[in-house]
Amino acid sequence: MKTKIAPPLASNSIIQPKINVITLGCSKNTYDSEVLMGQLRGNNLSVEHEAESVGKNDIVVINTCGFIDNAKQESIDTILQYSQLKDEGKIGKVIVTGCLSERYKPELESEITNVDAYFGTNDLHNILHTLGANYKHELIGERLLTTPSHFAYFKIAEGCNRPCSFCAIPLMRGKHVSRDMEELVNEAKVLAANGTRELILIAQDLTYYGLDRYGKRNLDELLRRLSDVNGIEWIRLQYAYPSGFPMEILDAMNERENICKYLDMPLQHITDRMLKSMRRGITKQKTTDIVNEIRAKVPNIAMRTTLICGYPGETEQDFEEMYNWVEETKFDRLGCFTYSHEEKTHAHQLIDDVPEEIKQARVDAIMELQQGISFDINQTKVGQTFKVLIDRKEGDFFIGRTEFDSPEVDNEVLIDAHTGYAAVGSFTQVKIDRAEDFDLYGHIVK
Numbered sequence: 030m031k032t033k034i035a036p037p038l039a040s041n042s043i044i045q046p047k048i049n050v051i052t053l054g055c056s057k058n059t060y061d062s063e064v065l066m067g068q069l070r071g072n073n074l075s076v077e078h079e080a081e082s083v084g085k086n087d088i089v090v091i092n093t094c095g096f097i098d099n100a101k102q103e104s105i106d107t108i109l110q111y112s113q114l115k116d117e118g119k120i121g122k123v124i125v126t127g128c129l130s131e132r133y134k135p136e137l138e139s140e141i142t143n144v145d146a147y148f149g150t151n152d153l154h155n156i157l158h159t160l161g162a163n164y165k166h167e168l169i170g171e172r173l174l175t176t177p178s179h180f181a182y183f184k185i186a187e188g189c190n191r192p193c194s195f196c197a198i199p200l201m202r203g204k205h206v207s208r209d210m211e212e213l214v215n216e217a218k219v220l221a222a223n224g225t226r227e228l229i230l231i232a233q234d235l236t237y238y239g240l241d242r243y244g245k246r247n248l249d250e251l252l253r254r255l256s257d258v259n260g261i262e263w264i265r266l267q268y269a270y271p272s273g274f275p276m277e278i279l280d281a282m283n284e285r286e287n288i289c290k291y292l293d294m295p296l297q298h299i300t301d302r303m304l305k306s307m308r309r310g311i312t313k314q315k316t317t318d319i320v321n322e323i324r325a326k327v328p329n330i331a332m333r334t335t336l337i338c339g340y341p342g343e344t345e346q347d348f349e350e351m352y353n354w355v356e357e358t359k360f361d362r363l364g365c366f367t368y369s370h371e372e373k374t375h376a377h378q379l380i381d382d383v384p385e386e387i388k389q390a391r392v393d394a395i396m397e398l399q400q401g402i403s404f405d406i407n408q409t410k411v412g413q414t415f416k417v418l419i420d421r422k423e424g425d426f427f428i429g430r431t432e433f434d435s436p437e438v439d440n441e442v443l444i445d446a447h448t449g450y451a452a453v454g455s456f457t458q459v460k461i462d463r464a465e466d467f468d469l470y471g472h473i474v475k
Contacts, residue, residue: 046086047075053104054094056182056231062092066173072162078175088122095129097369104129112143128201170216179454180227181220189233194308194375207242214254221260234270246275256285267293271319272310279326289432295335299354300347331433333362339388340368341379348391359402362439365395400466407464417442417459419451427451442469449473
């Protein structure tokens with residue numbers, strides 16, 4: 030979507046306004062906000078992320094999510110909150126960017142008229158111009174991290190070419206575009222030099238990386254190049270698509286100690302009928318074969334998946350087949366969500382015929398099942414010693430993760446701070462003493 034460039038925003042005061050960036054949605058939005066803030070800081074502008082307080086001349090930039098109903102509502106509520114503060118004279122300007130703005134710009138402009146400018150997902154240069162800044166090519170790789178400095182989300186591609194019926198991402202992010210490998214390696218070097226120890230690779234589809242730019246799936250080569258960057262101790266893969274999965278990345282995983290034995294592969298459903306309607310390009314048998322082959326090649330790998338309940342036409346039989354498959358397959362990590370009927374997607378042509386209460390009941394049943402699976406898996410870890418990355422100190426505990434866990438969505442390791450000390454951002458050896466459904470408890474091994 031082409032966006033008309035707004036003129037630079039004039040300040041209402043001789044005091045330079047502070048720019049407060051608010052990020053909603055997924056880790057890809059987090060990455061985009063960090064790049065924007067890095068550019069603003071490089072232009073000597075005052076910028077903060079989700080500041081606790083804003084002044085009457087400050088500028089608020091809201092990076093929105095437009096993926097599903099709940100996320101869209103949160104974004105709209107946030108826009109309304111800050112546009113009201115602007116009306117009350119408590120802040121200076123409001124700028125909206127991101128997926129919701131890309132998808133619904135005309136509607137937003139007509140409904141919320143006191144926002145100063147709306148931008149889409151690929152309008153970085155125009156946002157900077159509006160804020161009185163220039164895009165600085167020499168800052169490629171420079172970001173203002175919003176995560177703890179020891180880990181960083183690392184976006185290797187934008188957009189998606191997959192035809193999934195339920196997904197609006199291509200409408201908001203466009204077609205798949207792989208980033209240049211040299212640029213990515215240089216960015217990793219910059220992050221490592223600034224103390225980042227873990228790279229969490231993200232894209233709408235990691236496994237497609239390279240096809241558009243190099244004519245082949247090149248994720249395995251990228252992994253090896255990133256693995257060679259001095260200071261990077263963990264590389265984690267999120268958002269791998271099952272159809273056409275490049276098995277050679279598992280060879281890289283086995284070869285390199287700093288590539289985590291972890292794979293996030295959203296499968297969405299398992300019955301052939303649902304997979305066909307979802308346009309996933311795969312069958313139940315092929316899905317099962319891929320999961321089994323991955324586990325055979327990397328025996329100790331932790332696999333995470335996500336599933337959708339209540340897709341149009343999902344019968345009780347479809348759900349029971351998925352439930353039984355989850356019970357048999359025993360994923361290490363699993364998330365489950367209710368189907369959201371999204372405009373302009375292929376599935377929007379279908380009747381959203383599963384009542385919301387049934388959708389939620391099915392999600393609850395899957396998650397209760399997974400809770401038991403997670404508990405059983407965690408019990409096998411009692412008595413074992415793991416390399417743990419310490420994320421934070423909270424109350425009486427240091428809290429960290431093993432290589433089998435991604436931040437915010439997976440299990441954590443809790444260490445009693447009275448029994449030992451661990452610096453945030455450091456790696457330490459921890460022996461597991463006991464385990465619950467989603468938490469491990471242990472002590473530091475000297």
